[in-house]
């Protein structure tokens with residue numbers, strides 16, 4: 059076994075209190091990180107501290123606590139700006155999560171700029187959250203949704219994308235990393251081609267953010283969104299990045315609170331970016347907790363994490379292929395995060411998941427909110443393990459033993 | 470036997486088994502024994518809204534009693550379907566309408582089989598009660 063990684067994983071695991079418990083008498087093996095990630099003490103403690111000593115509403119008080127909370131909230135925006143390398147802090151909007159980020163753009167941009175006959179391009183491996191909002195705005199506007207096909211390996215191709223582009227194409231929204239099968243898409247190339255046709259591109263970075271560094275300027279994407287809970291931060295908070303020039307010309311998505319500058323019963327004027335898109339009291343503790351999550355990731359070194367995850371990926375990939383008879387992994391892309399979606403001939407994923415739970419193992423079964431992708435592979439459901447940097451090769455070993463035991467019972 | 474007596478029988482049967490693994494093996498064995506639906510019965514119409522697994526159910530009514538057939542593409546669910554059929558098939562609409570099934574919770578398999586787990590079981594029981602109502606209305610009219 060290679061010892062290439064410089065990280066002490068056992069020590070890192072101590073940062074995550076939830077990992078140290080027994081489930082049905084067995085040590086918990088948490089392999090459902092694509093659904094949500096676990097939180098380190100630094101995030102939990104930061105939220106605890108906020109509510110214990112700093113809580114108040116922001117941007118309005120003249121008093122000490124409100125200023126404190128405002129500073130931490132805006133400080134969190136700065137942290138996120140640095141984390142994703144946005145050019146301006148005004149381009150970082152706090153939302154509830156990726157679902158809201160996509161809905162915001164589909165609704166605000168789509169309602170203003172789409173017309174009948176226009177086309178939007180997505181891919182065949184999108185999460186429902188990056189399908190349905192576009193589908194709905196298309197229905198409303200009489201626009202058409204076009205889909206880049208996914209090949210047998212679980213990849214999408216530039217040629218197919220180019221073939222879909224024409225003068226009616228008005229927007230592209232693509233997933234950077236598939237939650238269903240783990241494919242890492244070469245999104246920069248897709249963005250460049252779209253831009254050559256002056257088409258704006260949104261990236262769903264939900265599964266990318268936990269595994270790789272994001273640089274929205276290098277990507278040159280027009281919008282980027284991800285959820286806090288998948289990057290070791292709290293639930294209920296996420297980020298929408300948008301280029302200022304686009305955000306400026308888009309109407310507000312929701313109305314009330316901080317997004318308003320002046321209200322009379324005749325007319326209301328709206329606040330500047332980013333507040334224009336942050337209606338109502340925001341998730342203050344969530345934003346602060348999310349910033350703590352990025353601080354934590356940076357303290358470990360994102361390059362180190364990636365290197366370790368690649369090791370873990372190769373280990374698990376080989377182990378599953380070699381030691382589980384009859385397994386069929388969905389997608390075999392050249393570049394992947396450690397996500398493995400599989401079916402086993404003659405068994406139902408639900409049975410596998412139910413039985414593994416008794417071994418203390420948490421995996422996801424079902425369609426992973428990617429029904430079209432599952433259909434592409436001719437299945438209605440799969441079992442999925444998705445690993446994070448706090449997972450170990452020993453856990454993978456235990457998983458394979460448990461899986462084989464379960465399969466024996468089921469066949 | 471009454472519904473409750475059959476339920477009690479099942480619970481005793483499972484009490485004799487050891488750990489979760491034996492209990493699951495038993496459920497799986499029961500599932501494997503239940504004849505699968507012929508393809509022509511695996512229709513959308515006969516499908517019970519589950520979540521992850523498909524559950525199919527058909528019923529018939531004869532001499533005041535409801536007879537049920539069921540199937541699932543997931544083996545554990547299929548075993549549970551078989552158990553539910555064992556308890557409810559051949560009973561009158563009133564008997565079915567007046568029961569609150571409890572045996573699943575009493576199998577000692579913790580929450581894994583609870584109807585809240587989206588395994589289609591709750592929907593299936595609801596569907597059976599719905600049939601019972603319909604057959605009852607038909608006999609009364």
Ligand SMILES: Cc1ncc(COP(=O)(O)O)c(C=O)c1O
Pocket residue numbers: 092093154155156157158185187188233235236237262264265285427
């Ligand atoms: C690729 C992808 N996009 C979007 C989402 C939606 O994220 P959320 O439910 O946090 O809004 C998810 C979550 O599973 C995802 O994996």
